[in-house]
Amino acid sequence: MSAVHRLTVVVDPAACCAMGRCAATAPEIFDQDPDTGTVVLLDATPPPESHESARLCAELCPCGAITVDED
Template sequence: MRVTVDPDKCCGAGQCVLVAPEVFDQRDEDGIVVLLDAAPPADRHEAVREAAAICPAAAIEVDA
């Protein structure tokens, strides 16, 4: 799995952080997404896919 984020699309909702805190974080100053792990292990794939699916700004892309 390869994960990318588009900070320009991010609206700072934070849903990704709630679903997959090991993979996503938010900048303190504005809440914009920060990718912590671009190639998460298999046990986190389901949470990452869920985070991408519920992102209101479609700022998360998952390949594989």
């Protein structure tokens, strides 16, 4: 039996500059607070089919508010 690859998404709302790239790129993982526009994490451990989107959001975030940890 093969090991399951796990990815954990971490956000820092205090570092978020409310650009919305994450919510536009991966709406299954991220949303925006309707009042502040800051990132809201919907799924901290997304399924494998969303891993690439999560990585892309971390890369695209201009504020560095998103990180991904893989194990």
